[in-house]
């Protein structure tokens with residue numbers, strides 16, 4: 375956004391799209407998440423009908439909440455045109471239900487989602503990364519391999535991914551449903567608004583005419599250009615595969631000595647995959663995770679839970695279906 379919106383996770387493209395739908399009367403209501411009144415990290419589903427109230431939804435919360443339960447409220451209040459903002463698992467369920475809803479129009483604004491966890495687990499993570507976790511107001515896993523933190527007093531902090539205390543997290547910190555998610559990029563949304571294909575900017579995937587119409591609603595409030603593409607992902611993805619194999623098999627990960635971490639943490643953003651290549655790397659890593667974790671935890675479900683596109687993504691890394699893992703039909 376030319377003028378970033380206060381309180382937004384990045385610059386506020388997502389919440390502004392919802393706002394524009396209401397302002398232009400193309401939606402009667404938007405279903406999205408606002409912060410819980412007692413715990414601002416906890417998502418709380420809301421149905422917003424006044425354009426100015428979309429500001430309440432800005433920012434990212436970690437956790438699960440029943441977004442689509444609000445479809446009952448949509449029905450009760452007789453709304454016919456709605457916008458839904460959601461992560462891939464929510465959008466997937468929405469698409470499965472949409473024909474039964476009797477609505478005239480559904481605008482679907484999606485964000486990518488690599489992993490989610492319970493708000494309780496997320497608080498544990500905050501406790502591990504900072505001595506004053508209650509002061510943290512903002513957190514983002516950025517595409518330059520850093521976590522950005524912002525604090526109530528206006529301070530900012532950046533932590534290289536390699537310096538995160540990930541080995542201290544409980545093994546089920548991310549649930550199996552997230553570890554085996556096959557739709558990182560929210561492919562059923564009309565438009566996906568993320569950051570992982572950007573190099574410090576937001577990243578848009580417009581998937582159909584409706585997504586284009588949404589983008590048009592922003593007019594010249596939005597500045598856009600083609601994404602960058604740099605570095606090579608193969609080495610990073612292979613390393614990830616090796617570590618995930620060890621972790622899924624319950625073995626200790628190949629640990630890097632602590633003294634080396636700041637140096638590698640400095641190098642990776644400069645020589646590692648960037649822009650579109652980073653996005654490709656993350657999509658392939660998620661596909662690898664899906665196969666390895668299901669193979670370990672629920673092998674019998676593999677043929678039902680792994681769509682073809684995942685096998686195509688993992689094949690270049692030698693990860694192919696074994697007997698019984700893929701329906702031959």
Ligand SMILES: Cc1cc2nc3c(=O)[nH]c(=O)nc-3n(C[C@H](O)[C@H](O)[C@H](O)COP(=O)(O)OP(=O)(O)OC[C@H]3O[C@@H](n4cnc5c(N)ncnc54)[C@H](O)[C@@H]3O)c2cc1C
Nearest residue numbers: 382383384385386387388389407433435485488568569570
């Ligand atoms: C759990 C989670 C994981 C994510 N992982 C990635 C990732 O790996 N890569 C990537 O590129 N992008 C990821 N994103 C999306 C990234 O945060 C978006 O690019 C960003 O929110 C959009 O920025 P913005 O300034 O345009 O949004 P804003 O205008 O600030 O609006 C944010 C919107 O997200 C909604 N939201 C916040 N928390 C949740 C939640 N828990 N569940 C559902 N909706 C929520 C809000 O209600 C609001 O509508 C993730 C988002 C979430 C919620």
